[in-house]
Amino acid sequence: MSSRQLRKLQKQRELEQSAKKQNDQSDQDEESDDEPAPAARSKPNLFAALGGDDGDDADAEADEDDDNEGDAIIETAVSEPIGSGSAKKSKKKKKKKSKKKAATAADASEEDEIDKAIKSLKIANTGKGAPAQDEEKQRRAVAFNSIFQINTYHLRAINEMRNLFGREIIESANAEEERQQQEQQQQIRRGQQLDLETFLRAQAPNAKKLPEVSLRRNVFVQGRDHWPAQSAAGLTMTEVAAGDGDGSSTEYAYLHEGEYDGLQTLFFACVQIGDPMRMVSLLKRAPYHVSTLLQVSAVARQDQNMALASELCERALFTFGRVTTSAFRRDVEQGRARLDFRRPENRQFWLAGYHYLRSLLRKGTYRTALEWTKLLYALDPADPYAMRHYLHFLALRAYEAKWLLDFLQDVENAGSVAHEDLIYVRQSGILARLQMGETEAAKKELAEGIRRVPWLYCALFRELGLDAPPSVWGVHAESDARQFWVKLYLHFAKDLWNNTQATSLLTQIAKNMEKVDVGSLPVDDAPPDLGATRLVFLEGQTSLIALAPRALLDRQPNYDFDPLPPAEEDNIFTYQGTRLPWTEKHRRDGGGVGHAANDDPHVQEALARMQHMLAAQGGAAGGRRVQGFGIAGQQEDSDYDDETDEELRRDLEEHARRSREPGFLGQLMQMLGVAGGGGGAAVAAAAAEDHDGDGVDEEDEEDEEVPGAWPGQGEHR
Structure with a gap:
């Protein structure tokens, strides 16, 4: 009342x-x-x-x-x-x-x-x-949650593939894959050289498997039978807070606890060395370390092995799904779950989701890809990966035109809260109207769109190979910012307009309109934000990258496992392993003067954590070699031999020499027992001693042989 x-x-x-x-x-x-x-x-x-x-x-x-x-x-x-x-x-x-x-x-x-x-x-x-503005904010939040409710059934590509091809075809494909795995196991036993995929899938004959319930009840992806039966090694999830206190959303966060933070430290050291084989070897010992999975997935893409690259992204998402809470899963389904992109631990989820999304497009599973895009957008409405430019494209590909119109209406209601470049995304609403048979509404919206962004339609006529009518002829995007948004829209939507119904309507409406008065329109568009710049950086489109702001593209640090992160002061650091990229940047910026990196308490804490992890697994500083980086108390079958340790020592020394300061990596060399001055002899002695006591047979040693496509143990003998 x-x-x-x-x-x-x-x-x-x-x-x-x-x-x-x-x-x-x-x-x-x-x-x-x-x-x-x-x-x-x-x-x-x-x-x-x-x-x-x-x-x-x-x-x-x-x-x-x-x-x-x-x-x-x-x-x-x-x-x-x-x-x-x-x-x-x-x-x-x-x-x-x-x-x-x-x-x-x-x-x-x-x-x-x-x-x-x-x-x-x-x-x-x-x-x-509550004040009227708070009530309006809450109303928008409820509408947003309703639009971005996630159906977890559609998150799994296998469900869409069954609908597309039938259950029998899928079962036949699975049987063929099992046959190939058996041939790979025989190849391993015969001692033949292995490719990267075979090496990563190789397991001992009596190796344990993950429980069936864990494989099939994962909220994100369905696990695979040949994935190792190991834990997530300290990756967990926690609830941070209810968003804005109005109950419209709940923020969660992934955590790198205990051993996982130590693995993150070792992972960064391997990245600094730059040898892909080091990363592959680390993944073999820590099969559910997300950063390593994503980095090796990038290696597989460079090797043109798209199937393996996709599988590694799936395993990364499977790892994230293993540690989710029931409250998070419920909130995801209701569109209420949020992750803060400023936390480096959370950003790995966006990266894994993006690369998995790209693999879904290659398979043609557009409905699954749309659901993943909705999830990535809903987890942070600020849209750090510019998923809005995927949403309109995938909604039309998946024949979800009604959902797209609801999304565009919500964007319209948001007003100043929305991104300014959404004026381009709204043009796909015309295609949604056509898909729903609402031709008159499509004509009206098309005429309005031509009056508002004539330079987009002039470029669209050119891309479709059509002559631009007088209404838009000669109207071009002049500035880099405007060209960026036009080319980004056409990058996704050009093929959607390339059909008889759309081109006929486009030509008809544009020919019947008078020349657009460009003088009454805004002089320029808003410059690309960091999210859109990050998207085109990942897409790898050189024409788009050339138009992106150089100040954003040249930001450091910038690694494949965390592309174009927010500025250091905007991050929320919880663990030291995720802070190391900035620590290394400061050390490099110092030009080798002083030892700020060595004195940094964050680095010292990370080193102490790493040393504790190594000591717990049988390794120690000062000459002991690292026994396999087993997870959850499981010891791996093979170790670095003396020649491999000698190569690692040379790599680390060379990197430190180029940097003119040992810093973090210099201390890590000593910790791993590969420092100069007699370290190699100690490693060799320890290796001989361990080999005599382990009782590992020759067949098990062959299981750990490195892939022939990569430099490793076999090539140095």
């Missing part, structure tokens, strides 16, 4: 009191039809107007609308006294003294109820009331 309605109640009470005073001063003609009855005889139920009277249908309906509610309150308060007064017309007039006593009692009773109503309203306003 609003304060306006309460004032109406108060005014009604004052009118009744005034009527009673007139009644006390009147004589025998009180029985006139226009006379109101004393309120004490028929007092209105003021609490019914507050919603406490469940039997009053008029009040129940009035609660749905504030304006109707106020009218219902007045009607209820007035109608009861009039009805009571009509019943008293035939009765004799009471004495003035008794009337005054009754009026006094009525006043006291009414004052009590109004005081109670005011107190109740104040309490309600304190708990539920």
Whole structure:
């Protein structure tokens, strides 16, 4: 109940009191039809107007609308006294003294109820009331969550592939894959050289497998039978806070606890060395370390092995899914889950999702790709990966035109909150109208679009090989920013316009329009933001990269495992392993003067954590070699031999020499036992001792042979 309605109640009470005073001063003609009855005889139920009277249908309906509610309150308060007064017309007039006593009692009773109503309203306003802008914000949040509800069934490509090709074809393909895996195992036993895929899939004959329930109930992807049965090694998830306190969203975060942070430190050292084989070897020992999975996936793409690259991205997402909480899974389905992109641990999820999305496009599973794009967009509405430019493209590919129109309407309602470049994305709404058979609406929106962004349609005519009509002829995007947005839209949507229905409509509407007055339009567009720049950087389109702001493209650090991250001060660092890229940047910027990196407490803490992890797994500083980086207490079958350690030592020394300061890597060399000055001899002695005691047979050693496509142990013997 609003304060306006309460004032109406108060005014009604004052009118009744005034009527009673007139009644006390009147004589025998009180029985006139226009006379109101004393309120004490028929007092209105003021609490019914507050919603406490469940039997009053008029009040129940009035609660749905504030304006109707106020009218219902007045009607209820007035109608009861009039009805009571009509019943008293035939009765004799009471004495003035008794009337005054009754009026006094009525006043006291009414004052009590109004005081109670005011107190109740104040309490309600304190708990539920909000300014109009907050209510609008909450309304937008509810609409956003409704649009971006995720159906986890559509997150799995296998479900769409069954719908496209049939269950029998999929089962036949799986049987063929199992046959190939058996041939790969035989190839391993024969001692033949291995390619990267065979090396990573190789397992001991009696190796444990992940439980079937874990493989099939993962929220993101379905696991594969040949994936190692190891834990996530300290990757966890926690709930951070409820967004804005209004219950419209809940923020979660991934954590790198314990051993995982140490692995992140070792991973960064391998990245600095720049040898892909080091990364492959680390992945063999830590098969569910997400950063390593993504980095080796990039290696597989460079090797043109797209199937392996996609599988490694799937395993990374599977790892993320293994550690999710039930609350997160529920909120994902409701569109309420959020991840903060400023946390480096969370950014790995976007990167894995993006590369997996690209693999889904290669398979033609557009419905699954759309659901993944919706998820990546919903987790952070600020859209750090510019997924809005994938949404319109995939919604049309997946024949989800109705959803696209709902999304565009939500963007329109957001107003200034939305990204300015969405004017280009909105042009795909025309194609959505055509897909739904709404030709007249499509014509109207197309004419409006030509008037608002004529340079886009001039470029579209050129891309489609059509002659531009006079209405848009010669209207070009002049600035780099405008050219960037035009080319980005055409990069995704050009093929969607290349059909008879769309081109016919485009030509018809554009020819019938007058020349667009460019002078009335904005001079330029907003420059590309970091999210859009990150997207074109990952897409690898040179024509788009050339138009992106150099200040954003040249930012450092910039690694494949964390492309174009936010500025250092914008990050939320929780663990030291994720801070190392910035630490290394500061060391390089220092030009070798001083030892700031060595003295950095964050680096020292990371080194201490790494040393503790190595010591727990059998390695130690000062000459002991690293025994396999097993996870969750599982020891790997093979280790670096002395020649490999000698090569690693040379790599580390060369990197440190180029940097003119040992810094973090110099300390890591000592920790790994590959520093100069006799370290190699100690490593060799330790290797011989361990080999005699391990009792590893020759077949198990062959299981760990490095792939022939990469420099490794076999090539140095």
